[in-house]
Amino acid sequence: MSQPHRRSTGNGGAVSGAGGGGDYIKSWIMCGNLQRSFGSLVREPCGLNPDPYYLKGGKMLRPEKWNACFDTDGKVIGFRKALKFIVLGGMDPSIRAEVWEFLLGCYALSSTTEYRRKLRAARRERYQCLVRQCKSMHPSIGTGELAYAVGSKLMDVRTMPKENDSREEVSTSQRDSENAPGSTVENSNLNYDSGGAPQSQSCSKSAEVAGFNTHNDSPVYNSSKFMVSSTVVNSCLSDSGDYNDMGEPRYDSETFMEYPSLPGTNLFANDGGDVNGVDESLCSFSVPEDRLRQRDERMHSFQINNNIDLIMESNSSDLFRASNSDSAIFHSDAFKQDRWLDDIGYNREIVDSLKISDAPEADFVDGTKSDSPVANKDRVAEWLWTLHRIVVDVVRTDSHLDFYGESRNMARMSDILAVYAWVDPSTGYCQGMSDLLSPFVVLYEDDADAFWCFEMLLRRMRENFQLEGPTGVMKQLEALWKIMELTDTELFEHLSAIGAESLHFAFRMLLVLFRRELSFEESLSMWDDVGC
């Protein structure tokens, strides 16, 4: 499937702008014509000449080597070797999109090609449902238009959307959509969350959306929808046990975690259901220290909690059936954390539920009644306001790339961020998230694929973007400081002497994974390594 929109001149500009390592970087945009099973799903990388720098020694993970990592069913059997190649020589850009999905844990290594195909289809369907859901709140979503351009009210890009006006604009659109035929969702007191009927119509084929709906749905809706979902999922699998196995990122214990740990290597470590694998996943650096270990454990629980929000929205939570308080469910991290710490069975449930992001989960039943209409209304209002903030930043994210010169592509980024903010309201949107999403939008042709990669990445990064502040990064900076003390005494002493212990200069580097320090192509290469 050839793509009309390629990363051509835009990236070329970025590369030359980076200065210095031009030749080095060229190697990352060289062409590869391989069309593997997923080849058609990804944007063809563009570039001209392979650079000798990386041709030397053949250490790079090339398409043929990557292909050799799969068995006949499409299970990955040589992942560790592949990781070594990436660490030693990077990877061929033509396989990046596919490899990243494994690095991020979107797919278990033990999954078959057929399973991945179905899972991908299910994810795309679910994403489309989420888009429809968001579109019912703001008509711009999913249309290829940015929110500020809706209603042909183009804004001065130079000045960014005017906040007041946007707000008015938003409410205008809301009114419009209320009057528009087919937007019954908006009409009945924003009860798209509680009614279920409009959604079930628009998403009749994909029960997954109910997963993100059910916190306020009727039991009937839940069960019926999830029955469908269950069928869908099960049809993807030879049997449910198999599915469970595949849902678990086995390679964490088999190969992934055994791979020699380098600073930063665990950043993308798959959390999935592997408790041990999660510990350091939020922290770029493994610090072998008891105190930090404890912190890691706490982070781990946060990590799990992070997913709870998704679960909460998706599964109407028998996990929290005991709780009558919606706010406790949705807003009390402490509550969640306590439950997590106290209850092994609960732990297990969460681990099981984590698969919600690996696949549409099937075994949810009986939604508890949740948010009041007022709370829903607030949530929608908050989301609309968030949408505005998203647009403000989307238009200034990687805007030097020709790719984002097209407003259609900016709208893709905006949509994905908006959908994420909707399904994860406790994170919402935070500055920096667009920088993290941007590569996925460029790399993946389908918004849904980009969305799920982003979601997997955010599982690891989510603590950096919480409402209460970027606590995750601050912990990483502390860890970095300790690492520096051990590994670079000279620098450590200098920074101590000038009172720079906080390492605030590195804040941005860690928050957006060097997206701002490196050129676009450079940062992709760096992400390759970090992912390993």
Place this chain on the structure above:
Amino acid sequence: MAHRVDNEYDYLFKIVLIGDSGVGKSNILSRFTRNEFCLESKSTIGVEFATRTLQVEGKTIKAQIWDTAGQERYRAITSAYYRGAVGALLVYDITKKLSFENINRWLSELRNHADSNIVIMMVGNKSDLNHLRSVQEEEGQALAEKEGLSFLETSALEALNVEKAFQTILSDIHQIISKKALAAQEAAGSGPPTQGTTINVADSSGNMKKGCCST
């Protein structure tokens, strides 16, 4: 413009730029320190900084300017950056009423986190967009007087009044410092000159090279 003659200054003043997201803080910074303006500037993550050394009232003053992210949830982090600041440029966008209405929030932020002697200047940016104006200059002036702040409208795009704004605040600071250097020094903790708290300046100049239009 390169303003990186280090070690030769009479005073080092730390100034923070604060205000809502998107009002143009980063461009005010780049206009002042590098005489650059970038329509496509990115959102600020955490904090960025740059320095410029200039003459104020016969003294060589090194202005170390810290530019912070506007989004609310970074506030917990950015508050740390107030430490040692002797001046603050509180920026709003004359085309965004809300950014003006939030001035009071930022003022209380300063009162909570910054030194009580901090010199505050209110800046209404984007004066080039007069046709989109939603905050009248008189409104800004009135609020500034009420709060006892100095006030200017600027345009980082047209390089209008940016220099003057910094000159004004640096001069105000200098006068205060001259009069009660001791008091200010004690209160600010790391306040004025040559106290060894010239944190990360080298880093900052490294960072700032990438700040605008360079990626």
